[in-house]
Amino acid sequence: xxxxxxxxxxxxxxxxxxxxxxxxxxxxxxxxxxxxxxxxxxxxxxxxxxxxxxxxxxxxxxxxxxxxxxxxxxxxxxxxxxxxxxxxxxxxxxxxxxxxxxxxxxxxxxxxxxxxxxxxxxxxxxxxxxxxxxxxxxxxxxxxxxxxxxxxxxxxxxxxxxxxxxxxxxxxxxxxxxxxxxxxxxxxxxxxxxxxxxxxxxxxxxxxxxxxxxxxxxxxxxxxxxxx
Amino acid sequence: xxxxxxxxxxxxxxxxxxxxxxxxxxxxxxxxxxxxxxxxxxxxxxxxxxxxxxxxxxxxxxxxxxxxxxxxxxxxxxxxxxxxxxxxxxxxxxxxxxxxxxxxxxxxxxxxxxxxxxxxxxxxxxxxxxxxxxxxxxxxxxxxxxxxxxxxxxxxxxxxxxxxxxxxxxxxxxxxxxxxxxxxxxxxxxxxxxxxxxxxxxxxxxxxxxxxxxxxxxxxxxxxxxxxxxxxxxxxxxxxxxxxxxxxxxxxxxxxxxxxxxxxxxxxxxxxxxxxxxxxxxxxxxxxxxxxxxxx
Numbered sequence: 001x002x003x004x005x006x007x008x009x010x011x012x013x014x015x016x017x018x019x020x021x022x023x024x025x026x027x028x029x030x031x032x033x034x035x036x037x038x039x040x041x042x043x044x045x046x047x048x049x050x051x052x053x054x055x056x057x058x059x060x061x062x063x064x065x066x067x068x069x070x071x072x073x074x075x076x077x078x079x080x081x082x083x084x085x086x087x088x089x090x091x092x093x094x095x096x097x098x099x100x101x102x103x104x105x106x107x108x109x110x111x112x113x114x115x116x117x118x119x120x121x122x123x124x125x126x127x128x129x130x131x132x133x134x135x136x137x138x139x140x141x142x143x144x145x146x147x148x149x150x151x152x153x154x155x156x157x158x159x160x161x162x163x164x165x166x167x168x169x170x171x172x173x174x175x176x177x178x179x180x181x182x183x184x185x186x187x188x189x190x191x192x193x194x195x196x197x198x199x200x201x202x203x204x205x206x207x208x209x210x211x212x213x214x215x216x217x218x219x220x221x222x223x224x225x226x227x228x
Numbered sequence: 229x230x231x232x233x234x235x236x237x238x239x240x241x242x243x244x245x246x247x248x249x250x251x252x253x254x255x256x257x258x259x260x261x262x263x264x265x266x267x268x269x270x271x272x273x274x275x276x277x278x279x280x281x282x283x284x285x286x287x288x289x290x291x292x293x294x295x296x297x298x299x300x301x302x303x304x305x306x307x308x309x310x311x312x313x314x315x316x317x318x319x320x321x322x323x324x325x326x327x328x329x330x331x332x333x334x335x336x337x338x339x340x341x342x343x344x345x346x347x348x349x350x351x352x353x354x355x356x357x358x359x360x361x362x363x364x365x366x367x368x369x370x371x372x373x374x375x376x377x378x379x380x381x382x383x384x385x386x387x388x389x390x391x392x393x394x395x396x397x398x399x400x401x402x403x404x405x406x407x408x409x410x411x412x413x414x415x416x417x418x419x420x421x422x423x424x425x426x427x428x429x430x431x432x433x434x435x436x437x438x439x440x441x442x443x444x445x446x447x448x449x450x451x452x453x454x455x456x457x458x459x460x461x462x463x464x465x466x467x468x469x470x471x472x473x474x475x476x477x478x479x480x481x482x483x484x485x486x487x488x489x490x491x492x493x494x495x496x497x498x499x500x501x502x503x504x505x506x507x508x509x510x511x512x513x514x515x516x517x518x519x520x521x522x523x524x
């Protein structure tokens with residue numbers, strides 16, 4: 001589902017990633033750990049097509065990033081959703097308006113959008129907040145809105161960049177339960193984090209450790225909803 | 229769902245977003261429309277001024293006049309036929325013919341009251357003559373030269389006179405207006421485009437996060453940009469119509485004051501085609517501005 005071979009990336013003279021190679025199988029849950037500045041966000045941004053592939057090869061959800069044309073990038077982003085550390089939600093819009101955005105840009109009819117939004121909000125216990133503007137929500141609720149938005153279009157892969165970075169321990173663990181729930185339905189998840197608590201609380205996940213742009217030892221793989 | 233059906237839904241949503249964008253920031257769009265109105269008012273005003281200046285100048289100085297003299301004693305029936313022939317010649321706007329008697333009468337009216345010519349004697353020595361007014365078009369002098377040759381070749385014509393300075397003035401006016409209009413129209417189109425681009429850019433700044441987010445969740449580029457193009461064009465059409473309406477009102481006020489003694493200046497309204505061209509140009513340049521403003 002996700003593969004990288006000798007992936008390198010530099011910002012000017014600074015080498016953010018150096019010959020990183022790994023593979024995450026379909027239905028697998030993997031953590032990308034490492035200190036701040038280790039290259040976790042850079043790797044996720046490359047896999048989501050936000051940064052160009054400078055060296056090496058990468059594939060995700062069936063898309064070869066080296067040969068991906070610009071016009072097909074939106075299609076990749078419909079199959080590969082991202083949860084950002086800073087949520088990236090629109091504070092002046094309601095919860096439902098934020099969550100429906102990925103479905104609106106796909107051209108789904110309004111009726112189908114409403115059904116899917118209701119269903120994902122119910123899973124994330126946000127149905128009562130559906131018509132509230134996001135600005136009035138707590139940090140944990142806003143992050144759940146971001147997760148709902150990522151999940152609503154039924155992506156094959158979720159890339160999560162420090163999704164619990166701005167939350168307290170309890171809220172972080174509760175959100176991890178939500179991710180585990182989606183993982184149990186076969187979604188492949190690659191989550192960047194430096195929170196050891198949530199890594200420890202997810203024993204079924206494999207750990208990829210990035211240090212100064214290099215990928216260290218990887219743990220065992222454990223696909224949940226699909227074959228390795 | 230069929231791909232075409234989704235395309236229609238997306239198009240409808242993109243257009244709805246254009247209206248939502250305007251509704252979401254009405255003050256900003258109103259200011260943008262006013263800026264465009266001002267640009268179109270100035271553009272239209274300058275165009276109106278130039279067109280009327282040209283019209284007024286050419287009416288007074290844009291014609292070359294040929295004075296045609298026939299031989300004294302020429303057959304007046306033949307001369308009158310030739311006047312009709314000259315009137316039908318291309319480029320001739322007006323022809324005033326004078327028989328020897330009419331020339332004498334004209335001459336007499338300029339003399340002191342009470343003075344009289346010995347009519348029959350003088351009338352026989354005066355030639356029939358005509359004053360042909362030729363409209364100068366473009367900077368090419370050859371039509372005027374050709375007409376001169378044709379007039380000289382008419383049977384019974386003794387001589388034809390033309391004032392070269394008059395022809396030069398008319399040609400200079402033509403070439404001046406032709407040279408000025410192109411660059412001015414270009415500069416004004418650029419000004420409209422810049423105003424539209426800046427207005428769209430300002431609107432976009434307030435919605436940068438949303439635009440970026442749409443791209444991140446898989447929106448195609450045309451879906452992201454179309455609302456900006458449409459809202460910029462709509463704002464521009466509204467602005468340009470406001471500007472041109474203000475200009476039309478101003479022209480009505482000025483036209484009454486200018487067409488009277490001592491000026492007698494006619495202030496013609498802007499032709500419908502030119503008005504439509506300004507609105508269309510402003511809309512196109514604004515749409516381009518919106519397209520550029522929403523680029524990655």
